Amino acid sequence: GQSLEQPSEVTAVEGAIVQINCTYQTSGFYGLSWYQQHDGGAPTFLSYNALDGLEETGRFSSFLSRSDSYGYLLLQELQMKDSASYFCAEPTGGGNKLTFGTGTQLKVEL
Amino acid sequence: EAGVVQSPRYKIIEKKQPVAFWCNPISGHNTLYWYRQNLGQGPELLIRYENEEAVDDSQLPKDRFSAERLKGVDSTLKIQPAELGDSAVYLCASRRRAGTVTYEQYFGPGTRLTVT
Secondary structure, eight states: OOEEEOOSEEEEETTOOEEEEEEEEOSSOOOEEEEEEOTTSOOEEEEEESSSEEEEETTEEEEEETTTTEEEEEEOSOOGGGOEEEEEEEEETTTTEEEEOOOEEEEEEO | OOOOEEEOSEEEEOTTOOEEEEEEOOTTOOEEEEEEEOTTSOOEEEEEEETTEEEEOTTSOTTTEEEEOGGGSOEEEEESSOOGGGOEEEEEEEESOSSSOOOOOEEOOOEEEEEO
16 A cells, blocks of 8 residues: 655744655655645645656755655745645556645744 | 636535535646545545546545536535535645646645534
8 A cells, every 4th residue: 555654743943944754655656746735725736756866946855765765855945934734745546646645734933 | 827716615514414515627637636635634535537537436435425527627526414524625636637647736725614
């Protein structure tokens, strides 16, 4: 089966860097996506890693290590608006659907 | 381009009552998903449509849940009768086409259902 584990909560100060980890246990692994969801809002796509290494998109970067069954989302220069829940997700069911992780609530403080 | 539209945004009903949620995906998106998200958890897939065909409904509690996507565009998810445990946010998502690995889906804002 598939399962993706994340820390439930992370707190950091404005301007800092924070890393949100995701570990997975699955067969037929395609890659790892990351989504952001503000309270009461829709999940929005941030990034996808199909290959090992780092993908950078502005202040956000995502990393994957297939050998370690591990990935992370790195947020730099944290802003108050980054306070949200972050989910890792992987394509499953032959790549036709997404299975989401447990989610990490990020709180950015002054 | 307009995003995924869902209505209503909020719904409060008593247990044993029926309820329906509506979703209009992004124009041109053939694949439509319904998810349920419990408080503090990630979305969990209920059903996936490719055009008008439900191709994956293995997680849909068929004794009380039903869905349809007539004409392969709008979709409706229904619960009858609702139970207390159905309180959750019901999310609709879509993507352009099948045949490729899905890693990016476009989500609507969801319907927050409270069953009392």
